[in-house]
Amino acid sequence: MPRRRELCILFFLTASTIPIFYIPAVFYHHDTHFTLIDNWRFWIIHLWVEGFFEVFSTVLVAIMTVQMGIIRAITALRIIYLDAILYLLGGVVGTGHHWYFTGQTNVNMALAACFSAMEVVPLTLLTMEARDFIRVSQTKCSKCQHYLAEKQQWTIYFLIAVGVWNFVGAGIFGFLINLPVISYFEVGTNLTANHAHAAMFGVFGMLALATVLFCMRAMQDETLWNRVKTLVKVSFFGLNIGMSLMVIVDLFPAGVLQLWDAIENGYWHARQLNYLMSGTYHLLEQIRIVGDVVFIVFGVIPIVAAILITFCSRGFASNELIGQKSSL
Numbered sequence: 001m002p003r004r005r006e007l008c009i010l011f012f013l014t015a016s017t018i019p020i021f022y023i024p025a026v027f028y029h030h031d032t033h034f035t036l037i038d039n040w041r042f043w044i045i046h047l048w049v050e051g052f053f054e055v056f057s058t059v060l061v062a063i064m065t066v067q068m069g070i071i072r073a074i075t076a077l078r079i080i081y082l083d084a085i086l087y088l089l090g091g092v093v094g095t096g097h098h099w100y101f102t103g104q105t106n107v108n109m110a111l112a113a114c115f116s117a118m119e120v121v122p123l124t125l126l127t128m129e130a131r132d133f134i135r136v137s138q139t140k141c142s143k144c145q146h147y148l149a150e151k152q153q154w155t156i157y158f159l160i161a162v163g164v165w166n167f168v169g170a171g172i173f174g175f176l177i178n179l180p181v182i183s184y185f186e187v188g189t190n191l192t193a194n195h196a197h198a199a200m201f202g203v204f205g206m207l208a209l210a211t212v213l214f215c216m217r218a219m220q221d222e223t224l225w226n227r228v229k230t231l232v233k234v235s236f237f238g239l240n241i242g243m244s245l246m247v248i249v250d251l252f253p254a255g256v257l258q259l260w261d262a263i264e265n266g267y268w269h270a271r272q273l274n275y276l277m278s279g280t281y282h283l284l285e286q287i288r289i290v291g292d293v294v295f296i297v298f299g300v301i302p303i304v305a306a307i308l309i310t311f312c313s314r315g316f317a318s319n320e321l322i323g324q325k326s327s328l
Ligand code: HEM
Pocket: 045, 049, 050, 097, 098, 116, 117, 119, 120, 166, 170, 171, 174, 175, 177, 178, 183, 186, 187, 188, 189, 192, 195, 196, 197, 199, 200, 203
């Protein structure tokens, strides 16, 4: 019971940090100096996505896995504290990787480059967590011979996707643009969009969907689940394949082209409208439509349909939470 309370308090505290760290955004307006705005803009963006959001998602995933009966509350608490230390150590000082060239000191550049590079450590641990999720989804109960997380199998698949995109989108693509010498030529180009898409949707989008699915499964009886199961499966593949196509076909190669152009002809050249609207760069952007269509038609529409069908159907098995006693 005290552990259950500790998990709830951690959930409340980490959830509160998200609106609290947004507060600086309400203090600047259209005539505030750009450097001030940019300073606070990244205080919000960075501290959210590479700090408090990451800690919050660890708490959320920990609570879900405790609910499913996969891990004990004490183990969940240990993981949360370890992750919080790792994320906040690298994440808070790492904020300065957005301020390399905004008038801050060399000390900021040195510290931020090192500490944000260290952020890859917890991300790698998370990917190993994804491997554990794969193992859990394949493990059978020794007594009843059913799969341990049978009822939440697709929630687990979405959580595996979180781990994989965290490694690729945040770990690899983030690391790629993190060094000051790269950032100098690259900042605000397509390689940023490449990293931002893969990390933002890959991690927090997939996590949000895992949470939605977790709740949906708790509300559905088996008949209702059988009605929406195919939609959820199609959506899982549609979202992941669509996202991968966007990255492979356009965001990454166009980012590399643009970086090359910035080094060859100057940053101004790689950012001008003429460059963005012509040549291979623009062609790749048009081909990307394939990825966007797959993402929307096979990813977004089916999951929205599954959610609507669940919410509009009567007879929720409301008291049956994932078919197991809560071990919280
Ligand atoms: C889940 C984790 C992460 C998410 C969701 C995320 C998301 C984002 C987003 C949305 C931006 C664009 C911000 C803007 O220009 O308005 C961005 C920029 C950036 N991110 Fe991340 N990020 C994550 C992790 C990381 C990590 C681990 C690193 C480095 C190791 C990193 C390095 C960078 C850098 C250097 C930029 C600046 C690029 C620029 O301003 O052009 N990110 N990130």
